[in-house]
Amino acid sequence: MTDRYATFAHSGAGRFLVKRLGLPDPPKLRRYGPGNEFGPVTLGGSGRLAEPTRHILDKLPTAGEGTSAVVFDASGIADSAGLGALYDFFHPVIRSVRPSGRVIVLGAPPELCTSAREATAQRALEGFVRSLGKEIGRGSTAQLVYVAPGAEEATESTLRFLLSGRSAYVSGQVIRIGPAAVDVPDDWDRPLVGKTAIVTGAARGIGAAIAGVLTREGAHVVCLDVPAAGEDLSRVANENKGTALQLDLTAEDAPRRLADFIATRHVHADVFVHNAGITRDKTLGKMSAEQWASVIDVNLASQERINDVLLAERLLGDNGRIVAVSSVSGIAGNRGQTNYATSKAGVIGLVQATAGAVAEHGLTINAVAPGFIETKMTAAMPMFLRESGRRLNSLAQGGLPVDVAETIAWLASPASGGVNGNVVRVCGQSLLGA
Structure with missing residues (x-):
């Protein structure tokens, strides 16, 4: 779907009016592409993460000049007085960050700190990073990564993702490793x-993008969707040299049929992406019981049933990954979506409640929570709501299905074993509710 306002804003006349009238100015985001490396990274701070991070940065390919990214190790800040180090480091460098730049602050999980003062200072980093993400502009992003003691060597996958174009529409996030x-x-x-x-719900939109990116990353992708989407499903599977599986996940025998398919055709799965979802929007007073029940069943209960059989029958391989698609609606709520928001908040609950148990088996489970993504569904929204969804975030535009897919690919990586129980918003840093 074309964002006509952004197209106009990037034109000669549009740039003049945007600047003159103070209108939203959606930047051109620098997304991932072959050979599209970022330039030099400036590293600061002197906590326990500085040296491991330096080793990782030395391995990354870079191109161009200037400052493409700034990484600061704040893990050694032990009290509120130490927060002055943030100002001292960032004040002279932040305005030199190139468009579509990256800012990453590394910290220690407050819940694991040894004193109340240290925990207070580390928690304060969240306010700093989220505010900075709303200030830097020009398509740049800011993230906070809490790294637990003993996880220093588990950060490379996350740093590579956050420092690349793969994270173009991810900003203001707190990630725990x-x-x-x-x-x-x-x-x-x-x-x-x-x-x-x-990948469930793979026949179109975000699901098709997920299938494409996971294929690019080297996986054989089983594209799953309902029989009614069979034609589109076959097309996506063929484009990615994958396998098409027609299955209604709400059917009583769906978990059993899926388990038998995995065991017979593939022995096990390495990555399972719960992407299938539906909307049946109505205000609660006008919503039918069927509209409520169908959304809960597809978006949440089917994930529970599938996870039960995946885990009980050990159908995920060593270092396996489960990634669920939630929504910013599940975090902030949305008028006319009590059923949808309930189901998507439940997905977050499922991830958080299951993370400890799957970790005992060497697995991870995480969720992505998309904001406004340019799809056929959002194209059908009333114009005012559509434009509000696009502009009310720090990047002043909607995301693309590939932005969700890139985030899922990072969580699916075998090198992301330290990322477990996280909920990562892909929303351009929504300005409302989240």
């Missing part, structure tokens, strides 16, 4: 070689 075994890929551009990934 814990100690875990990390399977470093031979090729960071194709970390899923030899892996099998299953």
Whole structure:
């Protein structure tokens, strides 16, 4: 779907009016592409993460001049007085960050700090990063990464994602990394070689984009959707040299049929992406019981049933990944979507409640929460709501399905073993509710 306002804003006359009238100015985002490396990274701070981070940065390919990214190790800040180090480091460099630049602050999880003062200072980093993400503009993003003691060597996958064009529509996020075994890929551009990934709701939109990106990353993708979407499903599977599986996930025998398919055709799956979802929007007073029940069943209950069989029958391979698609609506709520928001908040609850149990088996479970993404569904929204969704974020535009897919690919990587129980918004840093 074309964002006509952004197209106009990037024209000669549009640039003049945007500047003159103070209108929203959606920047051109720098997304991932072959050979599209970022330039030099400035590293500051002197906590326990500085040296491991330096080793990682030394391995990254760079191109161009100027400052493309700034990384600051704040893990050594032990009290509120130490927060002055943020000002001292960022004040002289922040205005020199190039368009579509990256800012990353590394910290220590407050809940693991040894004193109340240290926990207070580390929690304060969230306000700093989220505010900075709303200030820097020009398509740049800011993130906070809490790294637990013992997880220092598990950060590379996350840093590579956040410092690249893959994270173009991710900003203002707090990511937690814990100690875990990390399977470093031979090729960071194709970390899923030899892996099998299953994507539900893969026939169109975000699901089709997920299938495409996971294929690019080297995976064999099983594209799953309802029989009614069979033609589109076959097309997506063929385009990605994958497998099409027609299955209604709400059917009583769906978990059993899926389990038998995995065990018979692939022995196990390495990545399972819960993307299938529906909307049946009505205000609660006008919503039918069927509209409520169908959304809860597809968006949430089917995920619970599938996870139960995946885990009980050990159908995920070693270092396996489950990634669920939630929504900013599940965090902030949305008028006319009590059913949808309930289901998507439930997905977040499912991830958080399951993370500890899956970690015991060497697995991870995480969620992405998209904001306004340019799809056929959002194209059908009333113009005012559509434009509000596009502009009310720090990047002043809607995201693309590939932005969600890139985030899922990072969480699916065998090198992301320390990222577990996270909910990462792909919303351009929504300005409302989240």
